[in-house]
Amino acid sequence: MTEIIYHDAVYPLQPDETVLDALLRNGVDVPYACKTGVCQSCMMKAAAGEPPSSSQRGLKPTRRAQGYFLACQCKPDGRLIVGDAGEVIAARLMEKTPLNARVIRLRFEPESRVDWAAGQFVSLIRGDGESRSYSIASAPVRDGFIEMHVQRVEGGAISPWLHEEAEPGERIRLRGPYGDCFYLSGEPERPLLLACTGTGLAPIYGVLRDALALGHSGPIHLLHGGLDESGLYLVDELLDLAGRYSNLSYTRCVLNGASKPGLVVGDIGELLLQTAPSFSGWRVYLCGAPDLVRLMQKKVFLHGATSQDIHADAFIPKQV
Ligand SMILES: Cc1cc2nc3c(=O)[nH]c(=O)nc-3n(C[C@H](O)[C@H](O)[C@H](O)COP(=O)(O)OP(=O)(O)OC[C@H]3O[C@@H](n4cnc5c(N)ncnc54)[C@H](O)[C@@H]3O)c2cc1C
Structure with missing residues (x-):
């Protein structure tokens, strides 16, 4: 009998059905x-x-050994008792600030103790149960709050609600944290490539601040891409960081507009390859628009980065 048990309830699976479905x-x-x-x-x-091992493809060996799997890929052969990978925590919106015309910064105060690493993501669950994934730009001990950068998607269920309706005091639930897009201490001399588009800067900003706070001594190359300059944000703060840390270089990259110092007009995928002749020995973080993340992932891999050293979060819209 192919069935799963989740929170003590039994769910028989239909032929060829995934655990998620x-x-x-x-x-x-x-x-x-x-x-x-x-x-x-x-x-x-x-x-x-x-x-099944096919449902663990892409997970780190430690995760696989602990029994983690992807529910959307899992078609079990027999009985499987499954649980959530992340815990659910209640949080209260403390602060909402515009970062540019389409992106807001949200800061949430968790109502109980929770551990995460800057750069991981959580599922934000609204009161009616509707949920979307958002990356965490802040660190638990240094900041204490959970910071997200949310771009407004026209006609969307959650991002317009966060932009227009959710106000400080609003209580939501977060499930997580998930993902391995976070700074790994212990090899401070290794070059880091941090490349992102749009709000892909949220996890990248988290990784960057952790790297700097933990004394990363190797070169750090930050590339932030957008359609045009109005799509970028936190520019002054990042320029200030690049001024204070000699190992940090910060380049903005837009498809449309005029180039100026620190701002390149062109394709972020091409710019990436100008960073170094080879990414062998580099640790690479790639976040944001799914097509660009996939493209950059391919390019850095073909230019020497190993798959273990590439940490990528593609912001794929929820398939409804
Ligand atoms: C791991 C992960 C991390 C993420 N982190 C962030 C983050 O830090 N910040 C952030 O802003 N978003 C992030 N996202 C994206 C986020 O989860 C939502 O997809 C996004 O906010 C849109 O949700 P929505 O409810 O407003 O729109 P939906 O109701 O999901 O979508 C409405 C319509 O818009 C389309 N759509 C959705 N997104 C886009 C888009 N970007 N461009 C064009 N059309 C789109 C959908 O296909 C659908 O047709 C992340 C996604 C993943 C998977």
Whole structure:
């Protein structure tokens, strides 16, 4: 019998059905986004039973050994007892600030103790159960709050609500944290490539601030891309950081506009390759628009970065 047990309830699976689809078919509210095994928003953990290895593809060996798997890719052979990969925490919106015409900064105060690493992401759950993934730009001890940068997507369920309706005091739930897009201490001399588009800067900003705070001594190359200059943000703060840390270089890259010092007009994928002749030995972080993240991932891999050293979060819209 192919069935899953989740929070003590039994859900029989239909032929060729994934764990995610079975839970959604039964009205169970679990986080997910891309449904293609890329974004990892639907990661779960097997408490008993073996998840098929195809559902663990792309997960770190330590995660695989602990029984983590991607629910959207998991078609078990037998009985599987599954649990959530992240915990649910209540949080209160403390602050909402515009960062540019389409991006706001939100700061949430968690109502209980929670651990995360700057650059990971959480599923933000509104009161009616609707949820979307957002990356964390802040650090637990240094900042204490959970900071997100949210771009308004026209006609969207959650981002326009966050922009226009959610006000300080609003209580939401967060599930997570997920992902491995965070700074790894212990090799401070290794070159870092941090490349992002749009609000992909949120996790990258988190990784950057952790790297600087932990005394990273190797070169750090930050590339932030946008359609035009109005799509960029935190420019003054990043210029200030680049002025204070001699190992940090910060380049803005736009598709439309006129170039000036620190601002390149062109394709971020091409700019990436001008950073170094080879990315062998580099640690690479890539976040933002899915097509560009995939393209950059391919380029850095073909130019010497190993897949273990590439940390990528593609902001794939939720498939509804
Ligand atoms: C791992 C991960 C991390 C993420 N981190 C962030 C983050 O830090 N900041 C952030 O702003 N977003 C982030 N996202 C994207 C976020 O989860 C939502 O997809 C986004 O906010 C849109 O949600 P929505 O409810 O407003 O729109 P939806 O209701 O999901 O979508 C409405 C319509 O717009 C389309 N759509 C969705 N997004 C876009 C887009 N970017 N461009 C064009 N069309 C689109 C959808 O396909 C749909 O047709 C992340 C996504 C993932 C998977």
